Amino acid sequence: MAGAFIEASCFKAANFPPEDSNLPEIAFAGRSNVGKSSLINALLNAKLAHVGGTPGKTRSINFYRTIINDINIRLVDLPGYGYASRSKTERNEWLKLVSAYISQRKNLILTCHLVDFRHGLLANDKELQEWLNNYKRDIFVVFTKADKIPKGKWRGTMQNYIMTQGVFSVNVPIITSTESKNGKRAGVDELKSFIAEFISSKLQA
Ligand SMILES: Nc1nc2c(ncn2[C@@H]2O[C@H](COP(=O)(O)OP(=O)(O)OP(=O)(O)O)[C@@H](O)[C@H]2O)c(=O)[nH]1
Numbered sequence: 418m419a420g421a422f423i424e425a426s427c428f429k430a431a432n433f434p435p436e437d438s439n440l441p442e443i444a445f446a447g448r449s450n451v452g453k454s455s456l457i458n459a460l461l462n463a464k465l466a467h468v469g470g471t472p473g474k475t476r477s478i479n480f481y482r483t484i485i486n487d488i489n490i491r492l493v494d495l496p497g498y499g500y501a502s503r504s505k506t507e508r509n510e511w512l513k514l515v516s517a518y519i520s521q522r523k524n525l526i527l528t529c530h531l532v533d534f535r536h537g538l539l540a541n542d543k544e545l546q547e548w549l550n551n552y553k554r555d556i557f558v559v560f561t562k563a564d565k566i567p568k569g570k571w572r573g574t575m576q577n578y579i580m581t582q583g584v585f586s587v588n589v590p591i592i593t594s595t596e597s598k599n600g601k602r603a604g605v606d607e608l609k610s611f612i613a614e615f616i617s618s619k620l621q622a
């Protein structure tokens with residue numbers, strides 16, 4: 418991907434950038450601290466999204482523009498859910514903002530649901546999946562922080578989640594890490610290819 422930039426950082430739906438049928442959007446959702454902003458930076462190959470040590474770093478919906486396989490797209494960083502110190506007012510704000518996006522956004526063609534590979538889907542991850550399903554949104558599960566699990570256990574861990582957790586995903590989930598090992602970040606290139614293929618198949622449909 419080349420030529421990446423941030424297009425908008427929105428605390429309300431009225432500020433979302435205009436819908437443009439030539440700009441398919443891939444959203445990134447998941448618990449706070451799961452690694453959404455880090456993965457977006459890895460995909461953009463730029464440090465545009467703020468990464469935080471404390472959960473709740475990204476509070477706005479952030480729209481990033483990039484080009485993948487000659488197609489202009491937006492990567493959309495959604496604020497995370499599920500951290501304990503959040504007040505009821507903050508939770509309501511989150512719900513209002515994120516549901517405005519999920520329920521109405523015509524440009525949204527795929528939501529990558531990021532799940533910490535150490536934990537699998539927790540109760541609020543299942544709620545998110547049900548919510549997206551209710552809106553007939555396509556979900557793609559992306560496991561994060563795989564560097565925290567020995568590589569020899571990756572296949573078994575994923576198979577266990579798939580068998581026991583009723584995971585909704587348009588394809589077999591991808592296992593990723595944004596920690597680089599010998600200059601390589603696990604799963605990032607695969608995710609890029611998947612996004613490119615998914616967009617092409619949707620544009621042809
Ligand atoms: N070990 C490891 N740490 C990671 C990885 N990805 C992200 N992190 C760390 O996890 C923390 C949270 O990362 P973010 O990318 O800010 O997470 P987020 O999902 O955007 O969080 P919110 O904006 O709070 O919802 C940071 O300290 C990152 O450095 C990874 O693949 N491996």
Ligand SMILES: [Mg+2]
Nearest residue numbers: 453454474475
């Ligand atoms: Mg973030």
